[in-house]
Amino acid sequence: MTNFYFRIPPDKRNYLPFIFLVFILLSFRSLANDSHHFIPLPLNDRIKGASAIVEGEVVAQQSFWDDAQHNIYTSNTIKVYKVFKGQVQEEQIELITEGGQVGFKIHVFSAALKLKKGQQGIFFLTGEQPLGTTPGKQRLKTRAFGSEQGFIHYDLKQGTAKDVFYRYNSAPELYNSITVATGTSFRELTENVKLREAAAPQQLREQQILLTPVIASFSPAEASAGTATILTINGSDFGSSRGNGSVEFRNADDGGNTWIKPLPRDYISWSNTQIRVQIPSYGEDGGTAGTGQVRVNAPDGSIATSTDSLSIPFVYSNLAFDGGARSFKPVLSNLNNLGGYTMQFGPGMQSRAAAQEAFRRSMNSWICNTQVNWRIGSNTTIATAADDDVSMINFVPGATVGQNVLASTVSRYEGCRSGNDTLLWVSEFDMQINSAINWQFGPGGPARGQYDFETVMLHELGHAHQLGHVILPRAVMHHAVESQALYRDLSNDDITGANFVMDRSLIANICQQPPMLPSNSQDCNFPAENNLLAYPNPIIPENETLNLQFLVDEDTSLTLFLYDYTGKLVKEFTAEFSSLNAPVEVRLHSLAAGMYILRWTHADRSGEVKVMKL
Known part of the structure; x- marks a missing residue:
């Protein structure tokens, strides 16, 4: 339960796909279970x-x-x-x-x-x-x-x-x-x-097995989980009917260590030569279907395992209902009458300015790629996760989230039923962050023994966006994270999955629950603290000058730090801004092409801007 697990070797960094990074910058497109970000507990x-x-x-x-x-x-x-x-x-x-579930109330940690x-x-x-x-x-x-x-x-x-x-x-x-x-x-x-x-x-x-089943092929080779996508498995000796037979997928919630079975309702058809089944994000024993081999358990107990792997790039988190007999796709809603959800920093978060900035960066990565309607509201005195209509973000003791858990998101749901149809929506979510962890809040990268805060928050916000775990060690929604790992961007697959959730969340529903409204894209264009402007952005090779504008009432000296994509400090300088608010030119001809973070400090304020040089 990040761009974790993946570090670009120094000798390969010059080969980053710069054009793709331009789009990352212009819309803050950066690349994304429970679990969770875990640290292995031997x-x-x-x-x-x-x-x-x-x-x-x-x-x-x-x-x-x-x-x-x-x-x-x-x-x-x-x-x-x-x-x-x-x-x-x-x-x-x-x-x-x-x-658990009590009536139409469901809590998922x-x-x-x-x-x-x-x-x-x-x-x-x-x-x-x-x-x-x-x-x-x-x-x-x-x-x-x-x-x-x-x-x-x-x-x-x-x-x-x-x-x-x-x-x-x-x-x-x-x-x-x-x-x-x-x-x-x-x-x-x-x-x-x-x-x-x-x-x-x-x-x-x-000796009790008469025939051994064989998986000859399956299609599609790549498919999402939890989206009602049907996998067709072709082969022989599967059995004329399912009986107690099953299909199994690798479990993304533990990196593929175990297998999960779809719910009985997920099976479309079963014959001796072909099985059609929906790829689940909630299995019979819990768990989430992830990338890996597919297995068929025939009714007589024999097992066939595919030679090829099914690729599952994203997962829409489904919710168990009716004692686990059925699962449903939850939607996002308009809970704050402003189009979506308002998050509030708890007491432990309020004292950590750098953590707040990193959290906002992570949040903006999702907002600017999917238009999910999230915003930061006023601080709250609430310090514990509870069903109280407050989406609280707070640091808590390690014992609260569990041993070796970096952070945990508590998603709360409500629902209604109309005829045979059931709708579940996110009513609130709380995020609990382990205060005992040695965090790196950025923009610099984590040192040995540190965990990158922005990386982990990007993952936890993915859960709040209703995405589940995948099996891909360098992906935001992989279930675990290494220390020193830094990967602060969303992938195209993360964005596609989140947009699938958004498409279902923006339409009218059977419960007359107000649908989410897309976030105003202007939210993606302001730098931290709303007062340092940097342009043109990206900087083209023909003009290697960056203009900085800092709105002040009197002459002000600003200290600035320029970090590269890996978190390394590459330039430190001071800029003098006058009360006339004229832009200050900064020459960047000595910098290699790539994405940078320009961090500034002034008195008790600070902020940062993403900058791209082509």
């Missing part, structure tokens, strides 16, 4: 940090409001099979996860663990924070340590185990790793029959 760190570790299965779920009616949570009843750490004696415990009934694996647990009465009615109430990284999911069919970042060859291998770290053996409370049966000799399972 197994030993989870073992050490968790107060209890159990093997279990989700046997029941129920969503509920906390006593203050601030947030919706889900109570997951876990049947415990083995205990690896802690004094767990109960055969059933309650695990509380963030988000981008970095939260999301479980489905029937899932098995290893749970890393910590004590539950008081929420009031919960529906599980178990004596032991817990939360996942490490958020989404607090669960290692068993793939019973393959006999393996996987989490967001790591894979494990078998459950016994995982048992050994945990017991070596704890120094004690596990306690078995009750036998895990499903796991034992799944571990039957592979030879026996193969």
Whole structure:
């Protein structure tokens, strides 16, 4: 849960596509799960940090409001099979996860663990924070340590185990790793029959399979997820009807470590030689379809995996509804009577001027490419995420967002039903940023051990725009980010996906919910703080002079810093502006072609302008 993961080597930077960057500059087009931007949490760190570790299965779920009616949570009843750490004696415990659905109210936390009934694996647990009465009615109430990284999911069919970042060859291998770290053996409370049966000799399972399915081809080779796009799979021996068969896609929410299945309603047709299915952004077990191979599970248990990979460039985040039986495409709306949404900086954000500027840059990247109607309003004293009609942006302690989570977006939805049709819209979103992270707010690039703030905010705002994760390590919506990674621009695919959301959000709907109005494009033409003008922009080779205009009432000296696309300071200078407000000429003939950020400071004010030199 950025232009992360991708750095241009110094010897290759001169080959940047300059013409494309011109368009980036002129409209602020810069290139974009939950999760989220995660920092990997190694197994030993989870073992050490968790107060209890159990093997279990989700046997029941129920969503509920906390006593203050601030947030919706889900109570997951876990049947415990083995205990690896802690004094767990109960055969059933309650695990509380963030988000859920109560009536037509839905809360989605981008970095939260999301479980489905029937899932098995290893749970890393910590004590539950008081929420009031919960529906599980178990004596032991817990939360996942490490958020989404607090669960290692068993793939019973393959006999393996996987989490967001790591894979494990078998459950016994995982048992050994945990017991070596704890120094004690596990306690078995009750036998895990499903796991034992799944571990039957592979030879026996193969003897029960009469025919092996084959995927000969599929089309299209590139398609979006969550947009009702149909994938057609051609081959043989798929089975005459689906029965308990399924199609599987790589899960973009964990970088492809696991597979996801479409909902039953997503299947269009199934025959022995062809399957037609919608590419899902919400699977039967949660998750999002991502780039990678496609797999067919025939009704007799045999499996066929494609040799080619399906490319999924963008994902429209769909919402589960009716207990996960159906999913719907949410839309953006006009919630502030100004055409869209007003964001407000919380107390932790108000004291960080550089963070505010970086956030505005990220926001403008989306606004100027998709005309999404977002604006920054007055500051708020609200410091915690709640369903309160305030879209709050704030820094919070690491324990609030979860261990090794950089930031999390809480999207809140409301809806209505008319006949057989259902509409869901974004009613509010809150963004919680981990204050314990060593952030680089820019415009310079991150140093070793730092995370680029603008990169991460671009990703989280992508979630607010209703985009899901993709499997592409250098893309804004990839699920994870490296330290020192810097990639502050949206790709054409990000823009295409966001515009797909906008197209659905700008039209009248069955609920008479006011549709979003496109943002005024003038919002994309002002520099930070509205008082430094730089032109012509871009600067053409025939005229290497940049004119600066700074509106003042008296003669003023301005200090300026010019940074290149990688965040390196390439020029520092002072400009003298008179009360006549005449432009100041700056010669840039010694600079290489490329995109730059011109940052200025004056007294207690500062700002920046993007500048392109051809």
